[in-house]
Amino acid sequence: MPPVFVIARLTVQESSRRRLLLALLILTLVVVGFSAWGFNKITTMTRGDGTPLPPDQVSLITSQLLIVITFMFSGVLALSAAVVAGPLISGEVESGLLLAMLARPVRRSEVVIGKWLGLAALVAVYAAGAGSLELGAVDWATGYLPPHPVELLMFVAAEGLVLLSLGMLLSTRLSGITAGVIALVAWLMAWIAGVVGDIGTGLQNQALQNVGVVSHLLLPSDGLWRGAIYAMEPDTLIAAMRALGTAGRANPFAAVDPPPLEFMAWVAIWFAVVLGASIWSFRRREI
């Protein structure tokens, strides 16, 4: 097996042996169970006159609640990816774990790519598995399924991959805790910058809008989150928000349009640049 896949396998194996996967599985099942119970309660809600809510309203409430839950889920996924990626390289350099391995015929680029592939596989599988479970539970509880579930899961997974990649880039130079904290703060700031951009849209202030655009370019996590929101919104809601004009676009928990193709192309370039920079940085690191 080529070294890059050996390293990837080792990364997955470590997560499994250290019981990270088991912990995630148990926590996910608990959260999905609770949320299924909570969503089921929506169907039993009544209006003031004691009649049950009409299906349209149940769908609307469910869709909005699902956006909030998905925001938290994507946040937890992104934060976990950043925390795990923070010490990915530096932890093994500092402990000496990489010394004996790098004396083998293994390129440093293979270490970087292998570790990224291993963690990326975990992020993608976890996002797909946990997301599908949650969507299945919501569907079972309320009969509501977001209009674009596959795209939703892909956007959520991609947001996790962005934080994983950023954490790993920082990990090639900084200690684990520093890299993890910087990645977390960057994720939060990108989200806040996205909100500032929304406010700029609402106020039609170009400077504020630019803050959102630039933050999406520097760290595309918030832009991908908007894609996830769009994938969860029913068509009726999107139509209603479009009717509101700029005011409808000034909401961090709503998306009137899907992410433009140019942005998605930039995301692909961003990953290539960050991975390339990680390899460049690690190659120059003295161990």
Next chain:
Amino acid sequence: MAELAEKTEAASAKGKVAGTPAVKTVELTKRFGHTVALAGLSMTVPRGEVFGFLGPNGAGKTTAVKLLLGLLKPTSGEGWLLGRPVGDLRTRSHIGYLPELFRYQGWLSAAEVLALHCELAPLPRSSWKDEISSALETVGLTDRAGDKVSTFSKGMQQRLGLGAALVGEPELVFLDEPTSALDPVGRHDVREIIRGLASRGTAVFLNSHLLSEVEQVCDRVAVVDHGRVIASGTMDELLGGTTVRVRAAGLTQADKNRLSSFGRMDDEGDQMTFASLDADRVPELVASIVSMGGRVYEVAPRHQTLEDRFLQLLEDEETD
């Protein structure tokens, strides 16, 4: 026929590489900012030789090994391992390395760690089983093959690291302080392993500050201090002198100062040690002490140990 030609070509290629030294460096230098970790290291380690690289803490021993393994980049100078430039990926298939800071995947078993090194080496999968059991047996971990490394003591982890350095019958093995975590039995085992490697023609680059250990197994040594090699040669070349210990009373400090004509002396009161004194001059020394009014109780000439020589070299270096 084609197979024969292939074998001949392979043998010829191996022969070409085999004719080159195991390690060769020319003016290898490493600076960390203003700190000179290694200053113009030039040396050659022939194949099949056990080479001791000695020096006090911070002398540049580990830096030299890391430079040779491509873990650090030299500021200037060049190095070759097994005839190929440092950093060459193919060469690393023939090299074993036990780092000073040894750490292995705690979530793997000992056998799995060795399998990982077989895979990265890379060795044919069919040979892994034999390689792993042979390495485990050599380092005395056969009984713990299936146990997680996280349950190992530090000494056992160092043994495992040594085992990992041995997989694939390397032509050159770097051992950086290989007995730092071992008990006397473990140290004895490591000496036996090094002798075993030497007997099958493997060159061993041994970084150590345990001088008795080096003295027992090394063919040649280089002493490094402040990033510079201050002496090198075979054991016989380095340890040519005789050390003479004298126990005498009744000498004043002025008398002792006059004895400096017999070479460097460690003055410990009634006990004086002359670090490098020709055995023929011992009667002359005793006569001088007696003529000064000193009473001689004991004169013990002995061959200089590596420790004597090492301390002498470092002291000379400080004086310069």
